[in-house]
Amino acid sequence: MKRFLFTKIDNSPLIIFRIFFGILVALECYGAILTGWVRRTLVEPHFTFNFIGFDWLQPLPGQGMYLYFFVMGTLGTMIALGYRYRFSIISFTLMWAGVYLMQKASYNNHYYLLVLISGLMCFFPANRSHSLDVVHEPSLKTDSMYAYVKWVIVFQLLIVYVFASVAKLYADWLDFGILKILMRGKADYPVIGPLLQEPWVHATMGVFGILFDLLIVPALLFKPTRKIAFVASVFFHLFNSIVFQIGIFPYLSLAFTVFFFEPETIRSLFFKKKPPYLTKKVEVPQNQTLVYTLAGIYFLVQLALPIRHHFIEDDVLWTEEGHRLSWRMMLRSRNGTIGFKVVNQETGKSEMVDLDRYLTKKQKRRISTYPDFIWQFAQRLKKEYAEKGENVAVYAVNSKVSINGKPYRAFIDPSVDLARAEWDYFWHNEWILPSAKDKTKQGKPKF
Structure with missing residues (x-):
């Protein structure tokens, strides 16, 4: 294990990844301003739906979030240049984590991955x-790094891809129904729009998606299949970029591949004048116990989060409990x-809430289908009325949800x-009505 983790290897993959990473996050942050994402997500809403427990984390007032993203973009440029690197990467990580936690109407697994990688x-x-x-400071210069740097990135990617593949092994993916639904919104794309509506395309995407996620990391690690796997990665991520328009993340995913090629290959491609590092000696650091401990805790959490929904009552596709970070x-x-x-507890007077007065269109779509959004909005209404001196009860009425085009079913208990109500962070919230698969409410055991 010591030889595996603490052998010194050429650091060319890490150096070029830093440059790619910095450029891409700078483009992401500047692009968020220019495309209007910051305006739509953080400036126009009266409030944002933060991750529960981070209620204090709200967007800066006025035009503050434009400055916030400009600073993050500048930090990305500093990362790419390697200027005051430790300050710039830590600052970017904290600021990006802040954006991630202060809003979830635009939740994306890729945003979470960026939190992890920057961390x-x-x-x-x-x-x-x-x-x-x-x-x-020339004394900083070195041409080597510990091998564990590479393996931490590889193992993190293995977790991402394998869990993504396993999650697809359920009925609505295997019969390609969800892909048919997802592709409906792409029908007006030039050239490829009509093609994306073909059943055989949905079948190809479904099978390829499972196999790619399951096999890509082992295929990149195995030298005889590495080049084929890289070509498949380029196709897969460019396809995602064009069809799903998910910003920098297909390109960040391609940037990760530098850790799978031989360091000498990366050095000869990007740093021709950089001297090769061929010693490969084992240097066990004095803080090896700390390295083992931190890595062990980190990856234990990363392995636990994607499986936690198996220990929560009912179907995660219905309740959404255990969906994020997985x-x-x-x-x-x-x-x-x-x-x-809203019902006044003293007078009994009731009124229906005008959602248009509080929410953007995107927030209204989320609040009708996600239980944590529903609970948070009820808490906000309670607080607003309390500030006016009214003690109120808040009920969700006519709450119905359709998953993957299936018939609408009652979602939230209208009597609660x-x-x-309390929000249960780790287990099932009983005011979510049972799914079709869990009519008896006898779900998975709590451990």
């Missing part, structure tokens, strides 16, 4: 070559309806006062 990069010596830090990508399409009734 890991805080611990890596990615500025020890081809950086402004080395120009200012690499469950493109698995469902949710549609719903909902109304909110959500203003006084």
Whole structure:
């Protein structure tokens, strides 16, 4: 294990990845301003739906979020240049994590992956070559890194891809129904739009998606299949970029492949003047116990999060409990309806809430189908009325949800006062009505 983790290897893959990473996150942040994502997601809404427990984390007022993203883009440029690297990568990680946690109406697994990767990069010596830090302080320069840097990235990607593949092994993916639904919105794409509506295309995408996610990391690690796997990666990620338009992340995924090629190959491609590092000696650091401990805890959490929904009552596709942070990508399409009734506890007077007064169109789509959004909105209504001196109960009425085009079913118990309901962070919230698969409410055991 010591030889596997603590052998010194050429650091060319880490150095070029730092450059790619910095450029891409800078483009992501500047692009979020230019495309209007910041305006739509963080400026126009009266409030955002943060991750529960981070209620204090709200967007900056006025034009503050434009400045926030401009600063993050600048930090990305500093990362690429290797200028004050430790400060820039830690600052970017904290700021990006803040954006991720302060809003979930635009939740994306890729945003979560970026939190993880930028967090890991805080611990890596990615500025020890081809950086402004080395120009200012030549003693930093080195051509080597510990092998565990590579393997941490590889294992993280293995977790992402394998869990994404396993999650697809369910009925609505295997009969390609969800892909048919997802492709409906792409019908007007030039050239490929009509093609994306063909059943054989859905079948090809479904099978290829499962196999790619399951096999891509082993295929990239295995030298005889590496080039084929790389070509498949280019096709897969460019296809996702064109069809799903998910920003930098297909290109970030391609950037990860530098860790799978021989360091000498990466050095000869990108750093021809950089001397090769061929020693490959084992240097066990004094803090090896700390490395083992931190890595063990980190990966234990990463392995536990994607399986937690198996220990929560009812179907995750219905309740959404245990869905986030689990690499469950493109698995469902949710549609719903909902109304909110506020009842004054003293007078008994009731009124229906005008959702248009509070929410953007995107937030209204989310609040009709996601239980944590529903609960949070009820808490906001309770607080708003309390500030006016009214003690109210809040009920979700006419709450119905359709998953993957199936018939609508009642979703939230209309008799439960959500203003006084507690949110269960780890187990099932009983005010979510049972799915068709769990009519008896006898779900999975709690451990």
